[in-house]
Amino acid sequence: MFKFLKEVVGGSGTGLKDLPYNIGEAYPSAWGSWVHHRGTNKDDGSPVSIFSLTGSTAQDGHLAAGRNGVKRLRTVRHPNILSFLHSTEVETYDGGSPKVTIYIVTEPVMPLTDKIRELGLEGTQRDEYYAWGLHQVAKAVSFLNNDCKLVHGNVCMASVVVTQTLDWKLHAFDVLSEFDGNNETSSTSMLQYAWLVGAQYKPMELVKSDWAAIKKSPPWSIDSWGMGCLIYEIFSGTRLGKTEELRNTGSIPKSLLPDYQRLLSSMPSRRLNTSKLIENSEYFQNKLVDTIHFMEILSLKDSVEKDTFFRKLPNLAEQLPRPIVLKKLLPLLASALEFGSAAAPALTALLKMGSWLSAEEFRVKVLPTIVKLYASNDRSIRVALLQHIDQYGESLTAQIVDEQVYPHVATGFSDTSAFLRELTLKSMLTLAPKLSQRTISGSLLKYLSKLQVDEEPAIRTNTTILLGNIATYLNDGTRKRVLINAFTARALRDTFPPARAAGIMALCATSSYYDITEVATRILPNVVVLTIDPDSDVRAKAFQAVDQFLQIAKNYYQKTNVAEGAAAAGMGSSSVPENAGLLGWAMSSLTLKGKPSDHHAPVASATTSTRTQTTSSASSETPSTVPVRVSSSTDFAEQPAPPSPTSTDGWGELENGIDEEHEDDKDGWGDLEPLEESKPAPALANIQAAQRRPVTQPVAQTKLASNSRSKSTPKLNEDDELWGSIAAPAPKTSKPLNLKPNATDDDDPWAAIAAPAPTTKVKPLAAGRGRGAKPAALKLGAQRINRTSSSGM
Template sequence: MWFFARDPVRDFPFELSPELPEGGPPGPWVLHRGRKKATGSPVSIFVYDVKPGVEEQTQVAKAAFKRLKTLRHPNILAYIDGLETDRCLHIVTEAVTPLGAYLKARAEAGDLRELELSWGLHQIVKALSFLVNDCSLIHNNVCMAAVFVDRAGEWKLGGLDYMYSAQGNGGGPSRKGIPELEQYDPPELADGSGRAVREKWSADMWRLGCLIWEVFNGPLPRAAALRNPGKIPKSLVPHYCELVGANPKVRPNPARFLQNCRAPGGFMNNRFVETNLFLEEIQIKEPAEKQKFFQELSKSLDSFPEDFCRHKVLPQLLTAFEFGSAGAVVLTPLFKVGKFLGAVEYQRKIIPVVVKMFSSTDRAMRIRLLQQMEQFIQYLDEPTVNTQIFPHVVHGFLDTNPAIREQTVKSMLLLAPKLNETNLNVELMKHFARLQAKDEQGPIRCNTTVCLGKIGSYLSAGTRHRVLTSAFSRATKDPFAPSRVAGVLGFAATHNLYSMNDCAHKILPVLCSLTVDPERSVRDQAFKAIRSFLSKLESVSEDPTQLAEAEKDVHAASSPGMGGAAASWAGWAVTGVSSLTSKLIRAHPTAAPAETNVPQRPVPEGHWETQEESKDAEEDSTAADRWDDEDWGSLEEAESVLAQQDNWSTGGQASWAGQTSNPGHKSQESDWSSWEAEDAWEQGWQEPSPPEPPPEGTRLASEYNWGGPEPSDKGDPFAALSVRREAGAQPRRDSWGDDNWEGLEAESRQAKAELARKKREERKREMEAKRAEKKTAKGPMKLGTRKLD
């Protein structure tokens, strides 16, 4: 049945690549690239073709086949499979590249570093130490052609053709006829006798010195060139000289050579080698040691080779999270290494881990995920976001830790473009309504308003009409000044989503009420927004044909194309407020949160970002009439102005509390918890009542450039004017400013005091007149009568 015999080469589960061979170790072996037929994974295949008349060489090749198959060590070429027939020998190993080709490619790319070389030589010396000290084997073929590099940059020792036992009486296989190997023989073997007194490792250590010379200087032309160290680093030169010394007795053992190079100041004493050694033993390290290692790892990744990060660090990070107790500390280095991955590889390796992390109950992990979401959001598809990530993220809105609530709000800028109809227009709006209405932290309320303005274009037309006007109107009544600024800028950012009727009847009245706000930045932004809305209404009034163009976006569907822009604004949208809050914490560390004062955050300052916006608050007068995305960006200027004010005006805050009397922040709490059913966004805002007419004879407020009302005036701008008029005070005709505001308050207090004094004097005169009348009517006092007054 010979005709049923199958070709073993054809049935071999690996196939050679059609590319040209890459060479191989000295001798008959040829290195080919290959792949596994079942999976397509890359491998390297060493091929030896059996030829007649070279039986001795064939025996050497078969001995190398056997040695590689039985030796297992991390620094020795890893055997995967093999094929032995009468015509050929195939040895399948991990995918590797010859060291000479690898160093040439790295040098041409300008990315070859001494860190890589120090760790590579460390691996080769460690392999020699294993062979000599643990296995009593002499490699007998150490040279650059016998060293290979895998995809992670790890150096592997191969070329086991001429290996022999150190316990035997004779030497290894003959290497005659191969001149490229003879130049690596030590001087004591030059005569061919091999009987010089030496240690068993002496010859291999001489060849190690030749390898070191070639790594730094290129191919070795002749043995005499070893006398000149060339480009060998100074820290390695003394140890190199010991290796190429003429006396074989003084050449160090591989283990002692490693110890010498790892001494303080040695060539192999660096962060890269220490990291690799820790990763090799990470399974037996204590949890505390792993935590410290991962915390410090991200600082060093920038100086490490990219291939090393992708193929060695990344698997260890994934393993540490999957099976260890590393926790949130692996996130920073994990995302840093993820930058080196392609889209497909990132989707396959990182995303499953990220999805699993979101389900964790560890607060530290959750907040780090939210902080670094920008690094992986582009790799998440919409089904994954809506079904596996958003249900876990949404719990952050209810967290008792303000830092997590704040980061959850920030993350919505990135998640909103990928949310479906229900999650975006129903679920998310419920949480935003509750945060803006009930959260005790002013910065979180402000961030909620900012985020709503950013994602407004994603909302459905019906939700936009019901939500935006009410939400921004409520923000303008917030006691936290940046929240009021955010409300004004929210109107500006979403100006194209309102009808002309809404602009005239709902938005402008709200903005006009802010023109007497205690904070200068709020007033400035309100005036700019008013001018812009009026300009829009005026243009439509002059040319009614523009009405359709002006309201084209009011009933339009959501625009997912804006996602990139909204995500790019996330940084400034919240950083200024967080830094401002840090200032408030430092200025008032013991103040309790209250709705009538600026709310203080009851968390350590380190929980919040301390990065501060340093942009100038210069304003372009022509920019007020432009309706584009830059109008929304002016919130950054307003925040920077507020951030520069180290001390808040107590009188201003109290005045604001007196004006608002807190109707829009707490009165509708129960309605906001079920806004979808009861239309609470609409209920959260009431049309402002018109101001009462001034007393007869009082001058108009426009004639006075006063800075603001007193806290006791209950928000009536005419009360202070009446008091001043009765007291005979002269109106001040200067501009809006904090100095004038404070001066006006001082004058108003003086006027009140003067008026009270006059009333007391008048009352006293009236009492004296009454007494006089009584005394005259009753006549003179009788004896024994007691004077009652």
């Protein structure tokens, strides 16, 4: 009859080798003669429970009852009944005498007594958990009695086990039998293994073997008595020793006491049906039971009920027993989200519960659900995920982010909702460090390039901020190609003041990634313009940035000056005092009314002044007249890192666009000669020669200034190469100068520096000092002052 359960193996104790489970340590308690072992699956190592029962002969009554229990457990399935996995019988020989052992493999469980001791709950939380457990056992007993017409026969604390999710489950089906009150001949088969049940757990009619009374009683009468015994053992904390102890009700909760007394009624027909206990007992109406019950029937609730429940759940979870929340509610919530029955607010509760877990448990129990949710098309779920990414982003591995999360997140960059685009952008601050260089260059930067020209100013601003924050995760080539273009060509020219301020801050934050040439030719010229920005915050940040980048230039100068110190000493000239004097002269030429003794030959400072004026003019308006063409050996618009023709991140096209824009706007930067065409050595010698000459001849300087103001605009073009070489930021890359051996007033290389013609229309300054609106006019205030000074000399 039970051949399908048997796997009889001959030999001396080798039968267990065929069992696909490893038997581990035994628990100290189990029901009846069974031994409860911990175990694992040999294939995947997953935990299981293994129950073993050993008999001396195959006809042992305990073995017969055990086989009945295996049969019943295998065929009866219910959420609150222990789940059956595998069973076998093994015959072994011990000292020449045969022994038969039955093994039952089930889901991993722990005896109820051990679990209660382990949890150590007290007060209200203990009562709530006991209510939930008794509620589950009552449902299992009601299912057996009312639906299956079966009698368990021994409901007690030993017959209840607890799963890893802290659910209580009924087992120990050895005594289980059918209830047939109409069949008089069934007395011999009904509860034929009742002799295994202790007398203290038997109702009076079963103790007396009054089968007539039992048959006339309802099917639940015996098991209702057992439920009363279980309630007593749970709240008293001790095993029932004798039936009289059931009268001690001091430990029973007052809300449960009336039902407890009805369960233990001396008249079988008046005992409370367990189904009525579940429906009507006041004791089962508490927050824990209601919360778990709602989660179990979540699919039957409408959207309004779900939304209301999940918004209250984060606060409610703090009031419930923490172990039950983490081991029971959290898996239910994760499953509901994964299969779509939970609303977006449930994610907030999931992450709050997950924050109570250890890092390892969080990765195992919560992260898989979150990763799966990224594939959801529900926009509210995506918004909730991105809003809380800071709570779980650090737990995501680089591989998961690059392969499973980012492909779904990237769809938000082009979403029609500006709110979702901004959330997607902000999430990159957490995800970008975990992305591969291929993903960053081939995908992320493309989206950021588009977002920098988004219609929403806040998105444009945040894109600039993000680029500054993730710059450290870009490789050198990408940084050279992207950062300056993104910050100077777009952010600094944005119409939204916070976007311009963000561009300045991003440049400052990434200053360590720029070489001195980029600082001098691309960054400083663009930042200086913003020192006259209409927005005060932008101006303040611009001045800070100018100071920072000038300090970088000074540090570079000091380093290079050490190497050039010997050569400078041999020429009898030092660049530091000369540059300081020239800067003072350039300022005096605009503020003083012709004091020849205060004037010095302008070189670098005049160049800086000219470039600043040109940039400011280009930013304010497009000149209507032909601008003065100022050539230099450094092309500001074409000075970024070598372009990448194979670039696909959207920034290569930006570089070309910048050049074209400069040419169209005629802002003075497009006509500059490229740096790469110059030869360093001759230029350095020529520059130094030009620097030495005017400094030692103060009278000639005054004459030089006078001549320079009388030169026309076409004459400036003849000195383009001279001016460009002097303006070169690094002497080693300057273009050779074509200085004539005998410098006259008309051919003096400094003539174009003193007072270049204005490139845009500006309002005239105060009388006697300012320049007129027409750049081609010769009668300028500065010229009159200088001519007076010359005549005075």
